[in-house]
Amino acid sequence: MPERTPPSAAGPRKLGTAAALWRIYPWAKPAVPSIALGMGAALVAALVALSIPLVLENLVDSALENGDGAGIWPAVLVVAGLGIVEAIMIALRRWFVLTPGTHVEARLRNSFYEKLQDLPVAFHDRWQSGQLLSRAMTDLNLIRRWLAFGLVLFVVNTVTIVVGAVVLFTWSPLLGAIFIACAVPIWIYGFVFEKKYSLIARRSQDQAGDLATTVEESVHGIRVLKAFGRGSYALDNFAHQAESLRGTEIEKAKAIAGIWYWLLLLPDIAFALCLLGGVWLASTGELSVAQLFAFFATAAILRFPIESIGFLLAMTFDTRTASDRFFEVMNEINTITDPERPSHVEDVRGRLVFDDVHFRFQDTPVGQPDLLDGVDLELEPGETMALIGITGSGKSTLTALTTRLYEVTGGRILIDGVDIRDLSRLELRRHMAMAFEDATLFSASIRENVLLGRDDLDLHSPEADAVLEEALDIAQAGFARELPQGVETTVGEEGLSLSGGQRQRLALARAVAANPAVLVLDDPLSALDVDTEALVEAALRRVLASTTALIVAHRPSTVMLADRVALLEKGRITAVGTHSSLLASSEHYRFVISSLDDDDPAVSAPAEGDGRQEVSS
Numbered sequence: 046m047p048e049r050t051p052p053s054a055a056g057p058r059k060l061g062t063a064a065a066l067w068r069i070y071p072w073a074k075p076a077v078p079s080i081a082l083g084m085g086a087a088l089v090a091a092l093v094a095l096s097i098p099l100v101l102e103n104l105v106d107s108a109l110e111n112g113d114g115a116g117i118w119p120a121v122l123v124v125a126g127l128g129i130v131e132a133i134m135i136a137l138r139r140w141f142v143l144t145p146g147t148h149v150e151a152r153l154r155n156s157f158y159e160k161l162q163d164l165p166v167a168f169h170d171r172w173q174s175g176q177l178l179s180r181a182m183t184d185l186n187l188i189r190r191w192l193a194f195g196l197v198l199f200v201v202n203t204v205t206i207v208v209g210a211v212v213l214f215t216w217s218p219l220l221g222a223i224f225i226a227c228a229v230p231i232w233i234y235g236f237v238f239e240k241k242y243s244l245i246a247r248r249s250q251d252q253a254g255d256l257a258t259t260v261e262e263s264v265h266g267i268r269v270l271k272a273f274g275r276g277s278y279a280l281d282n283f284a285h286q287a288e289s290l291r292g293t294e295i296e297k298a299k300a301i302a303g304i305w306y307w308l309l310l311l312p313d314i315a316f317a318l319c320l321l322g323g324v325w326l327a328s329t330g331e332l333s334v335a336q337l338f339a340f341f342a343t344a345a346i347l348r349f350p351i352e353s354i355g356f357l358l359a360m361t362f363d364t365r366t367a368s369d370r371f372f373e374v375m376n377e378i379n380t381i382t383d384p385e386r387p388s389h390v391e392d393v394r395g396r397l398v399f400d401d402v403h404f405r406f407q408d409t410p411v412g413q414p415d416l417l418d419g420v421d422l423e424l425e426p427g428e429t430m431a432l433i434g435i436t437g438s439g440k441s442t443l444t445a446l447t448t449r450l451y452e453v454t455g456g457r458i459l460i461d462g463v464d465i466r467d468l469s470r471l472e473l474r475r476h477m478a479m480a481f482e483d484a485t486l487f488s489a490s491i492r493e494n495v496l497l498g499r500d501d502l503d504l505h506s507p508e509a510d511a512v513l514e515e516a517l518d519i520a521q522a523g524f525a526r527e528l529p530q531g532v533e534t535t536v537g538e539e540g541l542s543l544s545g546g547q548r549q550r551l552a553l554a555r556a557v558a559a560n561p562a563v564l565v566l567d568d569p570l571s572a573l574d575v576d577t578e579a580l581v582e583a584a585l586r587r588v589l590a591s592t593t594a595l596i597v598a599h600r601p602s603t604v605m606l607a608d609r610v611a612l613l614e615k616g617r618i619t620a621v622g623t624h625s626s627l628l629a630s631s632e633h634y635r636f637v638i639s640s641l642d643d644d645d646p647a648v649s650a651p652a653e654g655d656g657r658q659e660v661s662s
């Protein structure tokens with residue numbers, strides 16, 4: 046299981062932390078009033094807390110100067126009242142920020158998911174699923190916690206420290222200066238800390254993504270791992286990655302411990318120095334005992350805001366990293382987009398033309414020829430064309446180009462004379478439907494899976510029922526009706542509770558139900574036994590009479606379904622004709638056919654007439 050690093054992970058960090066976090070604003074905008082109210086409530090709570098020492102000062106003054114015990118009670122009541130107000134304000138802060146924070150997270154997650162859906166297959170080829178998963182879950186969760194908690198406390202605690210320092214200063218410039226002088230190294234350390242910590246935070250978040258990929262892959266491939274007895278190999282691999290992550294987390298904890306050390310030590314030093322200075326000032330009469338008392342009460346209140354700066358800074362830098370990881374995906378440029386003014390194909394007939402089509406994968410080494418190196422092929426409306434070639438010749442890639450899962454790197458593909466890049470992707474995918482060899486089903490009912498491409502239908506309407514029944518019949522997927530809840534049965538994750546052949550038949554039914562003008566089938570019958578395949582083919586032939594079809598064939602029996610066969614060889618179509626004519630004329634065709642897996646003797650001997658006649662005779 047090789048590790049793939051997300052392509053942009055190593056990119057330079059151009060933005061400052063504030064600018065990097067500001068990018069979240071469009072998603073956070075609706076929550077700003079609530080967050081501001083929460084911040085206001087938290088500020089009131091902090092100021093109320095800071096006012097308590099002032100009341101205490103008066104209380105001590107009156108008690109000491111007048112010896113007036115009765116005067117204490119109103120002050121005690123005021124302090125109690127202020128305490129209650131502070132508690133209410135803290136509760137209000139939580140109330141204001143918690144729900145809007147979850148809305149921001151949901152909005153970010155929806156945008157992220159929408160972007161993932163929009164990005165082309167080439168993007169998903171490059172990115173690990175675990176990296177995307179950890180960004181969608183952990184990173185967005187971090188952003189929510191920072192907005193609702195970290196940001197609010199950071200602002201409020203900073204204001205509290207500043208106001209508190211001013212109050213200390215008014216009582217005694219000397220003591221205030223001592224206190225502030227001790228806070229300065231903390232701020233300097235904070236800036237140094239950012240650089241070091243951000244790098245570790247990034248590494249830790251990327252490693253968590255790699256770990257998620259490993260878990261996802263091994264759960265997904267659990268059958269293979271068990272069948273090959275490679276559970277311990279997978280465990281070793283997992284343990285190795287988990288150990289790396291643990292190491293990084295310890296580094297992170299050490300970095301945080303470094304700043305905590307100073308955050309705990311410096312206020313204590315400040316306290317001790319102030320105590321010394323305060324007692325001396327009180328002894329010289331420059332400071333009253335009540336003022337000294339209030340000074341220390343204020344310094345004690347400032348202790349938590351000062352201490353909290355460390356973890357709030359760490360949280361802010363974690364969030365900055367999370368936002369970097371989020372925007373790496375969001376800023377990916379989708380090269381497969383809709384044209385500004387899309388063309389339309391009215392009354393689509395299904396004439397499909399490949400005109401000098403070239404394609405090469407992004408990571409193809411320079412100097413290597415294009416995988417598809419000038420493909421020319423014409424499919425007439427209603428024609429069924431089988432595509433064959435040796436393994437790795439680019440058949441699947443060629444079919445994927447028809448629905449723009451990948452984009453041609455040269456030439457063009459036309460449907461009824463219109464370049465498919467001039468159509469909106471929605472329209473294109475209405476005209477063309479695909480079924481793949483690797484049949485993916487979603488965790489949903491069979492009805493929803495099969496009618497996935499029919500957003501024009503009400504899923505439970507009689508019309509949808511008719512489409513569903515016909516598609517199941519054609520794909521020989523009648524087994525779906527025998528399941529516990531019939532077509533309403535939820536198939537498990539990726540349909541794993543069904544057999545490979547059953548999944549393929551449902552995926553085929555999905556392509557058929559889409560009722561496209563052009564059906565592109567990338568060897569969707571490979572997991573079927575020969576008898577079932579013959580039944581599917583017979584039923585498909587009825588459908589294909591009015592539908593243009595391009596079928597990647599890995600078995601000669603699939604070839605027999607076609608009107609004509611196209612031979613893909615070294616990136617080009619080197620021969621097109623009926624099965625029998627190609628058998629007679631093309632040595633490479635004979636080679637490819639003989640290497641395919643089938644035991645039907647009729648298909649490997651040249652015969653009169655076309656392939657369709659041979660099979661039906």
Ligand SMILES: Nc1ncnc2c1ncn2[C@@H]1O[C@H](COP(=O)(O)OP(=O)(O)OP(=O)(O)O)[C@@H](O)[C@H]1O
Nearest residue numbers: 170406408416434435436437438439440441442443
């Ligand atoms: N995402 C990708 N990135 C880079 N190369 C790829 C990618 N997908 C496929 N290839 C390469 O492109 C070539 C053609 O692959 P493709 O799946 O189209 O062949 P195929 O003719 O359908 O093969 P098969 O008959 O085995 O299914 C192969 O060499 C394959 O390794």
